[in-house]
Amino acid sequence: MTDLLAARLQMAMSLMFHILFAVAGIAMPLLMVLAEARWLKTRDEIYRTLAKRWCRGTAILFAVGAVTGTVLSFELGLLWPGFMEFAGPVIGLPFAMEGFAFFLEAIFLGIYLYGWDGKVPERVHFVAGILVCICGTLSGIFVVTANAWMNTPAGFDIEQGMAVNIDPWAAMWNPASLAQTSHMTIAAFQSVAFAVAAIHAAVLLRNPGATAHRKALAIALPVAVVTALIQPLSGDFSAKVVAESQPIKLAALEGQWETERGAPLRIGGWPDEEAEETRYAIEIPYLLSILAFNDPQAEVAGLKTVPPEDRPPVAITHFSFQIMVGCGMVMMLTALITLFLWWRGAKGPPQEWMTRHPWFLKLLIANGPLGLIAVEAGWIATEVGRQPWVIQGVMRTKDAVTQVPNIWMSLVSFTLLYLFLGIIVTILLKRQVFASLPGDGPNTDPEVD
Known part of the structure; x- marks a missing residue:
């Protein structure tokens, strides 16, 4: 294994592990705030318990996300010194703003977590939850702008191989920023909402009378439906940006x-x-030209326009993109089915019609992992599709990697670290979040057969 491959594998593994906690840090605060809002309105203790339970899960995921995010920041400097030397002065602003938003999120999460039971006024507590949600979302947006810059670099000139005349705001709000940040933010809420809905649907499938889980599903499912329906619009926008700025991708x-x-x-x-051909595909004539340029006769550049050494690994890029789109289409179809059932059962509250059809609960369970799979596949498509460039058209990945040998040892060490963290997180979530809820009645704990 070459050091370049080992460094790429370690960075890929770190990003794929961290992104799970990043999306949770963005989306879980929204669910806990919605639950608390219902409690403030109805004074139903089940909603209060839900908010506290989801807050505990947010705190656990936030803590592990902080650890994995710190590891990533070190890896950027240790594994990719050539990249950081060139890009650091250009994209330092979004990283600094991400750090500021992250620290604010930690402060307000602490207030929210320990401010229950009258320790802070109810309104202050609720506002703290809203600020956790806002800061978490902004933190993710700032990081994604840095990645967007790697795809569409802007805000600098190059003299003697170095970045000069730097405009940090132009770099942060580069041509791909809006497309990538909107697509990723919606994906965070969508993936987490479907995962949470699947967890509560699994309990309801075994015990339809589990009141707390019915109310939890009634909170998570609307978020999943809304995001699943608007995500294709964001994806279309992102595809058009890629078509203009990265035709080979x-x-x-x-x-x-x-x-x-x-x-x-x-x-x-x-x-x-x-x-140099794609076999066994189902081809829909003219549709790529339409989706990319709104013109059925628009010209789409092919891979053969550049030499093989300038092409990304096509199979990985293509398959990961197909997986992302496929998962998104299934979730969108599920959202449409949900709207139909809501329309048919509109005379009753959501927590009643949702549990009327066991097949629908099974459908939600099947959708549970799809959002997270789509997030992972989408990032693979984004990163691998940019190769062989670490900064599109400016710096190749091989020129950014460290010259320190034996990177495989670091790869093995961090693989074991993430495996350990994954086991710990699973145990903590099972004990702190998935325990039985009040009002569930007998045999409603997910751990009880």
Whole structure:
């Protein structure tokens, strides 16, 4: 294993592990605030318990996210010194603002976590929860702007191999910032809402009378439905930005080898990088040109327009993109089914019609992991699709990696660390979050058969 491959694998593993906690840090505060809002309005103690339970889960995930995020910041400097030397002065602003938002989130989360039972006034406590949600969302947005800059670098000139005439605001709000931040933020709320809904649906499938879980599902499911329906619009916007700014990435995502007008959209398929063709795909004529440029006769660049050394790994990019889109389509279909059931059962409250159909609860359970899978697959498509560039058109990944040998030892060490953290988080969440809730009645604890 080369040091470059080991460094890339370690960074990929760290990002894929951390992103699970990052999306939870963005989305879980919204659910706990919605639960507390219901408690303030109805004084139903079940909502208060839900808010406290979800807050505990948020705190656990936040703590592990802080650890993995710190590891990532060190890895940027240790594994990619060439990148940090060049990019540090340009994208230092969003990282600084992310750190500020992160610290504010930690402060308000502490107030929210320990401010129950009259320790702080109810309104202050509720506002603290809202600020946790806002700061967590902003923290994610600032980090994603830095990644967007790597895809569409802006806000600097190059002289003698170094960045000069730096405009940090132009760098942060580069051409891909709005598309990537909106797509990722919606994905965070969508993935976590579906995961939470699946957990409570699993309990309800075994015990439809579990009142607390019915009310929890009634909070999480609307968030899942709304985000699943608007995410395709965000995805379309992101695809158009990629088509304009990274045509070779778009070609890899779609397995498009030839430059052609009226390019088809491919569903599935197997990209053969040696034969330079994509086999077994279902092709919909003209649709890629329409989606990318709003013109059925628009020209779409193919992978063959650049030499092989300038192309990303096509198979990984294509498959991960297909997985992301497929998961998104299933969640969107589930959202439409939910709206239909809501319309049919509109005479009753949501917590009644949702448990009327066991098959619907099973559908929600099946959707549980799809959002998180889509998030992981989307990041693989984004990062691998930019290769061989760490900064698109400016710096190649091989020129950014450290010269320190034996990176594989670091890869093994951090793999074991993340495995340990994953086990600890699973145990803590099972004990602190998935215990029985008041009003569940007998045999409603997820741990009880």
